[in-house]
Amino acid sequence: MKIIAIGRNYINHAKELNNPVPEEPIFFLMPDSALLRNNQPFFYPDFSTDIHFEVEIVIKINRLGKNVAPKFAYRYYNEIGIGIDFTARDLQEECKEKGLPWEKAKSFDGAAPISEFKPLEKLGDINNINFRLELNGKVVQKANTSQMIFPVDELIAHVSKYMTMKIGDYLFTGTPSGVGAVKIGDRLTAYIENEKLLDFFIK
Ligand code: ZN
Numbered sequence: 001m002k003i004i005a006i007g008r009n010y011i012n013h014a015k016e017l018n019n020p021v022p023e024e025p026i027f028f029l030m031p032d033s034a035l036l037r038n039n040q041p042f043f044y045p046d047f048s049t050d051i052h053f054e055v056e057i058v059i060k061i062n063r064l065g066k067n068v069a070p071k072f073a074y075r076y077y078n079e080i081g082i083g084i085d086f087t088a089r090d091l092q093e094e095c096k097e098k099g100l101p102w103e104k105a106k107s108f109d110g111a112a113p114i115s116e117f118k119p120l121e122k123l124g125d126i127n128n129i130n131f132r133l134e135l136n137g138k139v140v141q142k143a144n145t146s147q148m149i150f151p152v153d154e155l156i157a158h159v160s161k162y163m164t165m166k167i168g169d170y171l172f173t174g175t176p177s178g179v180g181a182v183k184i185g186d187r188l189t190a191y192i193e194n195e196k197l198l199d200f201f202i203k
Pocket of ligand 1: 005006007054056085174175
């Protein structure tokens with residue numbers, strides 16, 4: 001199982017980090033040890049002093065796929081969830097400056113809390129789903145999947161050109177604007193439409 005994560009997939013987030021709007025999807029990988037399930041707490045790592053939350057819609061792949069055409073990509077998933085792509089922003093800035101890969105800033109243990117998954121047929125159109133993140137009860141990120149630069153089916157088509165997508169893989173689809181720092185004691189809650197699917201503490 002692998003986790004594929006998309007960077008800069010919402011214009012307003014690319015702008016808030018002063019990044020150019022990409023011409024094709026940007027992706028990176030996380031190992032299975034990054035996952036946190038069942039609302040387990042996130043333990044603030046000692047190698048960073050600037051951990052940021054990024055809320056993202058997560059797609060669970062349910063079919064083996066290589067070179068998937070965009071128009072057939074919908075056949076490769078039928079459940080979605082919500083997750084956080086925790087980022088050590090201080091390490092990421094360092095990596096970017098030096099032109100190095102982002103893994104140590106993005107793919108560390110516990111960097112990817114995920115919710116349970118919900119059948120897509122109950123939620124309707126993948127390209128029209130509302131989601132949000134609350135930090136200590138205050139909304140900090142709020143978006144609709146229609147605002148993605150590259151919709152889910154194009155992400156699957158793009159990634160599967162380079163690597164086979166396997167049953168059980170997760171696709172983090174990018175974060176909207178509003179990312180920010182967390183500190184020990186904070187509580188994060190994330191919603192798809194009005195259903196709370198993530199609720200955990202920073203320890
Ligand atoms: Zn992200």
